[in-house]
Structures are given as C-alpha cells and as structure tokens.
Amino acid sequence: MLLLRDATRFSWFALRANTTRTLLMLLAMSIGVGSVIILTSLGEGARNYVTAEFSSLGTNLVIVIPGRSETSGADPATMIGITERDLTLDDAIALTRHPKVSRVAPFNIGAAEVSWQGRKRETTIQGSTHELLALRKWTMTQGQFLPRADIDRANSVCVIGSNIRNELFGPRAALGQWLRIGDRRFRVIGILGSEGQSMGFDVKDAVIIPVASAQSLFNIPSLFRIFVEVKTREAIPKVMTFIKNTIRERHQGIEDVTVITQDAVLKTFDRILSALTYAVGGIAAISLFVAGILIMNVMLVAVSQRTSEIGLLKSLGASARAILNLILIEAVLLSTLGAIAGLIIGHVGSWAIRYAFPVLPAYPPTWATLASILIALVTGVLFSLLPARKAARLDPVIALASH
Amino acid sequence: MIKLENIHRNFQVGDQTVHALDDINLSIQDGEYVSIMGPSGSGKSTLLNLLGLLDPPTSGTYVLNNTSVTELNEDQLAALRNKNIGFVFQTFHLIPRLTAEENIELPLVLAGIEEKNRKEQVNEALVAMDLIDRASHKPDQLSGGQRQRVAIARATITKPSILLADEPTGNLDQKSGLNVIEKLEQLNNTGITLIVVTHDADLGARSVRSIRMLDGRIESDDNPGLA
Known part of the structure; x- marks a missing residue:
C-alpha cells in the first residue's frame, strides 16, 4: 500500500507542476476563508461595541422613565x-x-x-x-x-x-x-x-x-x-x-412610568447583532462552496489531462484505491494551503479594520475561524470525490493509449 | 510460467462484436525470449495487455505462476502487476515532472516500500542501465534511448518474472534502439521472461521463439514444443 508520505509528495509535485492552476485554486479558497473571517469579525466587532456601550451603565440596572x-x-x-x-x-x-x-x-x-x-x-x-x-x-x-x-x-x-x-x-x-x-x-x-x-x-x-x-x-x-x-x-x-x-x-x-432593564436592552442588541454575524458568516461561507465547485472543475480537467499518467500508474501496480487517494490528497493539500492563506488574509483584514476604526473591536470569533477551515477542507474533499472516482475507474488500457 | 487456455477477448464497437483475441492457447516458460509479430489489428497488443493483467479476457483461463488470475479482483491484480510484471512502452510513459531516479522508484513507492530501502535498488538499476550520471535529470533532459532505459529500469525495479515490451524501439533511432534491445536481452539472460511485440522483422528475428498473429489468432509459433 502506498505510504502517506510518498503519496503526499507525489501530489505535491503534481500541484507544483501546474503553478497557474494551483495558484488560482488557492486564490478562490483563500478568498472564501478570508471573507468568512473578515465579515464575522465585523459583526462581532459591532456586537462588542454596542455591548460595551451599554455595560458602561453598570450591571443589574433598572431604569425608571416617566410616562x-x-x-x-x-x-x-x-x-x-x-x-x-x-x-x-x-x-x-x-x-x-x-x-x-x-x-x-x-x-x-x-x-x-x-x-x-x-x-x-x-x-x-x-x-x-x-x-x-x-x-x-x-x-x-x-x-x-x-x-x-x-x-x-x-x-x-x-x-x-x-x-x-x-x-x-x-x-x-x-x-x-x-x-x-x-x-x-x-x-x-x-x-x-x-x-x-x-x-x-x-x-x-x-x-x-x-x-x-x-x-x-x-x-x-x-x-x-x-x-x-x-x-x-x-x-x-x-x-x-x-x-x-x-x-x-x-x-x-x-x-405612569416605564421600567426597563439595561439587561433587556443589551440582550436584544446582542441577539440582533449575533444573528447579523451568523448571517454574514453564512453568506461568506457560500463563497467557500463556490470555491469547492471550482476545485471539482479543475480536478476533473486535471484528471483528463493526466489520463495517460493514471494509466501508467495502474500498469505499475497502483490499485484503484491508491489512485483515489492520490487525487484526494491533492485536493486536501490545495484546501489546506487555501485555508492557511485565507486565515492570513482574514486576520490581516480584520487587523486593518481595527487599525482604520479603533473604536470597533473587530476580532474574528474562534468559531468562525474553525468553521471556515472545516468547511474549506470538507468542500475540498467532497468536491474532489467525483474526479477522484473518475480517475480510479479509468480503464488502464484506454488510459495508456490516450495522448 | 504463463498458460493461456481458450482465451477470447471481444470488443463491442457499435453493434458489431470484434474478436480481438479468438481462442488463444499459449504456454510460455520462465526465462523464454518471445517475439509477437503481426499486422496492425491482429490482436498482438491486446494479447500483451492481457498477459500484463491490464485487460481481462472475455472468456478462457489464464494461469500465471500457478495462480489462476481470471479469478482475482482488481486490487489483487494490481498487486500482482506490481510484483510480477514489468511494462516497457513505445512512448516511454515517463512522468515529466519527476527525475529519472524518481520515475524508476515509482513501482517501489506504489508498493509502499520505505524510502531508505528503495535507494539501493534504484542505484543498482541506474548502474545496470548506464544512467548513474543522469539520475537527477528530468525526462525532457534525456535522449530517447536514455528515456527508454529509464523505463526499463522502472519496469524491472521490483524484480518481476515477466517483462512485456510493446514496440520498445519504435520511437528510437537504430543505434539507441539496438542499445535498448541489448539491455532487454541482458535482462533475459538473467532469467526474466521477455515478451516483445514488434513490427520490426530484424528485431523479431533476434528472439528465440517467434509468434505470428493474424485476425486474433495465432497463425504460427515456431517453437511451440517448449509448451
């Protein structure tokens, strides 16, 4: 059975041999991850800003207003x-x-x-x-x-x-x-x-x-x-x-008075702004799925471009499983690198927002960072399954003859 | 040892069935040097692919080294290919982004052999094929003859019992073609079964046993007595 280290190296060489294709896919993936992080940090920043404003009034406060x-x-x-x-x-x-x-x-x-x-x-x-x-x-x-x-x-x-x-x-x-x-x-x-x-x-x-x-x-x-x-x-x-x-x-x-709690007002704002953060995060996550579809497209092209290579690997004794793994590892490498690039974009972006608007504590929430990486990896693998299966099922005789 | 009995291989082309192999019976002993000749479409490449476990027969039995391979599943066939069979192609089929050395070690990589155990074998193969100073060259930096020798080194790195060569000199000039043939024959002398498919009558004449094919059948076999 093909060793993971060797498989990873093989896939890595394959990625490096197609620099333009690899960089474009990384760009798509990193923009997806980056926008999830930046948008949620904006939402989170707005929430923290409003919460801090209200908390300065003190806690457990009840306010009595005439009328x-x-x-x-x-x-x-x-x-x-x-x-x-x-x-x-x-x-x-x-x-x-x-x-x-x-x-x-x-x-x-x-x-x-x-x-x-x-x-x-x-x-x-x-x-x-x-x-x-x-x-x-x-x-x-x-x-x-x-x-x-x-x-x-x-x-x-x-x-x-x-x-x-x-x-x-x-x-x-x-x-x-x-x-x-x-x-x-x-x-x-x-x-x-x-x-x-x-x-x-x-x-x-x-x-x-x-x-x-x-x-x-x-x-x-x-x-x-x-x-x-x-x-x-x-x-x-x-x-x-x-x-x-x-x-x-x-x-x-x-x-003839209105009694409100500071807590209630705060909670309402908190709810609204949290919902907003989730919403913008979700919208940004769609771009990750788009990136996933792009990965599927590009991997399909890669599989048909490398048909004869896949035929050769089969003639050298690669099992269908080994071919599947090679293509999947390539996708995982791409999504991981894309996610890392996206993390950098996201964190630099939210830092830039904090620098430009110091009152807005635009720190990306941990859940958004983790979720965006997870979605990037899952979509990367999921959308590569189809091309990988296509590659694994290639008839070696026909694949070898293609040039 | 190779033993084919009543092998048929049919292809469906449109609504027509093409009998690429039509009732082939053939035995090849270990260490034989066999050439398969015949016009285009006579079924010689199909026979080679079938012998190399790349193409299953439509019917019939194929026994390789006492194993009936027609009953094996795809993963078992892949493993058997890796250990027992080496392919040499007319168009070399080297992976362009890998160096000569990396191309040669590919079958060992696919077999899951640790890197430290691969190096020595690869070195031996490089020496045997006179490629030691070309180890870190990419295929596009090598001559045709050198490329084919890389391919031979790759085909034999797992010490297979059978070496299958499909027009191995077809893309080479006469001098490097001869060099490649000599390398193949050297390997045959060490005991490996060598089966060469070719158009080239001179090349066919070098083999000990010559099989001629026509329309999916064995037309003549000048040394069936060995069977």
Whole structure:
C-alpha cells in the first residue's frame, strides 16, 4: 500500500507542476476563508461595541422613565384627561425600601452655561446624588464626589470632568474654586478621572451637581430618570414589580412610568447583532462552496489531462484505491494551503479594520475561524470525490493509449 | 510460467462484436525470449495487455505462476502487476515532472516500500542501465534511448518474472534502439521472461521463439514444443 508520505509528495509535485492552476485554486479558497473571517469579525466587532456601550451603565440596572411607552385600552387617566404625574424625589426615596435594591440614584439633566473668571462654556449639567459614582463605576482623580446628604438638599457643590477642568482653569487649581452655572454659584469639590461615553455624553465634559440643586436651577420638578441598582440579577423581576406597584400606589393607582432593564436592552442588541454575524458568516461561507465547485472543475480537467499518467500508474501496480487517494490528497493539500492563506488574509483584514476604526473591536470569533477551515477542507474533499472516482475507474488500457 | 487456455477477448464497437483475441492457447516458460509479430489489428497488443493483467479476457483461463488470475479482483491484480510484471512502452510513459531516479522508484513507492530501502535498488538499476550520471535529470533532459532505459529500469525495479515490451524501439533511432534491445536481452539472460511485440522483422528475428498473429489468432509459433 502506498505510504502517506510518498503519496503526499507525489501530489505535491503534481500541484507544483501546474503553478497557474494551483495558484488560482488557492486564490478562490483563500478568498472564501478570508471573507468568512473578515465579515464575522465585523459583526462581532459591532456586537462588542454596542455591548460595551451599554455595560458602561453598570450591571443589574433598572431604569425608571416617566410616562408610559405602551398603550393600554381603558386607561382611567386618558378617560378623565389627567396627564401623568411627575416622577419626584419622594418617588426615588420610596424605591430604596426594598431589600434587594442596593442603590437608587435620581437623575436630572439640563443644559447651562458654566463660567469661571470670564471663561465660559455651554455644557450638559447632570443632577444626581452620591450613589451615581458607584452606579456608573466612575473614578475620581481629585477631591470627592457629591456628598452623602439628604436627597432633597440643594448643596452648592459640583463635580467636573477633565475637559471642563482644563478648559476653564487651565494650569490653575480647580478644587475649591466657585464656578458659575447659569445664575448660581457652585464650589468645585471633585474632578472625575473616568473617560469615555455614558448615555451619549462624554464623561470628560460632565458637570454634576446635587439633584435638588438641578431641580431648582432648571426649575423642573420632575426627574428625568431614576436609576435603581439591584443586588442580584435574579432579583430584577421582583424589584421591577415592586417599582411598578410602589409608583402606582403613589400616583393614585395609575401606572405612569416605564421600567426597563439595561439587561433587556443589551440582550436584544446582542441577539440582533449575533444573528447579523451568523448571517454574514453564512453568506461568506457560500463563497467557500463556490470555491469547492471550482476545485471539482479543475480536478476533473486535471484528471483528463493526466489520463495517460493514471494509466501508467495502474500498469505499475497502483490499485484503484491508491489512485483515489492520490487525487484526494491533492485536493486536501490545495484546501489546506487555501485555508492557511485565507486565515492570513482574514486576520490581516480584520487587523486593518481595527487599525482604520479603533473604536470597533473587530476580532474574528474562534468559531468562525474553525468553521471556515472545516468547511474549506470538507468542500475540498467532497468536491474532489467525483474526479477522484473518475480517475480510479479509468480503464488502464484506454488510459495508456490516450495522448 | 504463463498458460493461456481458450482465451477470447471481444470488443463491442457499435453493434458489431470484434474478436480481438479468438481462442488463444499459449504456454510460455520462465526465462523464454518471445517475439509477437503481426499486422496492425491482429490482436498482438491486446494479447500483451492481457498477459500484463491490464485487460481481462472475455472468456478462457489464464494461469500465471500457478495462480489462476481470471479469478482475482482488481486490487489483487494490481498487486500482482506490481510484483510480477514489468511494462516497457513505445512512448516511454515517463512522468515529466519527476527525475529519472524518481520515475524508476515509482513501482517501489506504489508498493509502499520505505524510502531508505528503495535507494539501493534504484542505484543498482541506474548502474545496470548506464544512467548513474543522469539520475537527477528530468525526462525532457534525456535522449530517447536514455528515456527508454529509464523505463526499463522502472519496469524491472521490483524484480518481476515477466517483462512485456510493446514496440520498445519504435520511437528510437537504430543505434539507441539496438542499445535498448541489448539491455532487454541482458535482462533475459538473467532469467526474466521477455515478451516483445514488434513490427520490426530484424528485431523479431533476434528472439528465440517467434509468434505470428493474424485476425486474433495465432497463425504460427515456431517453437511451440517448449509448451
């Protein structure tokens, strides 16, 4: 029986003797493998990007939004014509009364001009409490965050992001200085060290003041959001029911808030983007099958070109099985080399994407790499079976006579 | 030893049956030197292919070295071909991408013999065929005579008992043709059975036994007594 090493060498020589044909097949195979890797890395990159954006909000987070996003039939509020009630600080306090709630941060937002000694800047002012720091997983470089104080105390203190600090104060010390926000004065007690985006705002541009101060500064009694951090993931449904019930009780039996979990939003995005990744990966895999059909074509041509050689091998005592193996090994060599070339193309391609768009973590998923190699090998072998069987069945007398 | 009894080989061409071999009875002893001659279409190549186990008979029995080969399957025939039969063709049939040495060792490769055990045999064959300085040349760098000697070396590398040559000098000039014939005869002198199919009357005359074929039958056999 023909040894594998010798068979491989024989097939390798056959491939080398037809450089153009071999290179074209390698090209087809490598483009197939490469496109699976590049496209899935794009999908995976998009998924990771979105997930990271949402995770920066913190985990096990429940968000309470004033107003209802769902339509219900016989809502008494619409019957009597009462508009929804404000989401108040007292509502926020009421939500702390559940054993599974670890933190509650009321949140307000508005735009105002911030100035210090003639330097001015328009920015977004966020009103909240001490709890926001841990909830957002922010860090401080200097000073402290908002003090632990009664939720409704309008202290005249503020915490600023690094951009605001640099633009208003330059090289001078910011801590302890009095800023003017709108028509009020606030003392700078801390500078945020964190970077990046949060809820669409750049943390470096943040100015945070106590929520009660924000309410009077912007003259809006209602809160923009209440963030509720739950101790465990399992407790989230219970806490959501608790929040709905509590608010309904406090708002005369009307459920006029929307409660969403960060988790749910994240999962939805995750599902959509995973499906997208699989879809583009699948489309790219079709090109691998096309490459497989190309291999079949070229191997069929190779078999008819080498008919007399196959006849000779039979006359020298090669069994049908040996001929079959020789052709299959040639196909496996081609697909393996094509897959390796495709891996290089794919990984260089996704590296280029990461280089061009640094925010997109376009790393190819392991399953896509493995699957594309596997499909390349399987199609290579599968589509070579027909030519290989054709070669193995050749009548040696007729094959030898062909020239 | 070769023994053919009532061998028929029919081909279907359209709706006509061609009797390429028509009731052949033939015995060839070990070490004989036989030439098979006859006009084109007389069935001499078909007989050679049949003797070389490339073509099965339509009916009849073929006993090779006490084995009835008509009962063997294709894999067994392939193995038997590898060990017992060497072919030399008019058109050499060398693989162009392999060197002389690699062409010669091909039957050993197909038999699954380890590389280290092949080298010595290949070297011996190269020396016997005066090809030692041509070992790493590709066929297109060799003369016709050298190519045919590579083919002979390949045909005999597994030390077969029978050497079948189909017009071995047909593509060669007279000088290298003679050289090739001398090599074949040398091998015959060492005990190998040599069967040559040829048109060439001079070549046919060199053999010890001469068989003439016509229309698929043996017309004359000048030494059937050996049978």
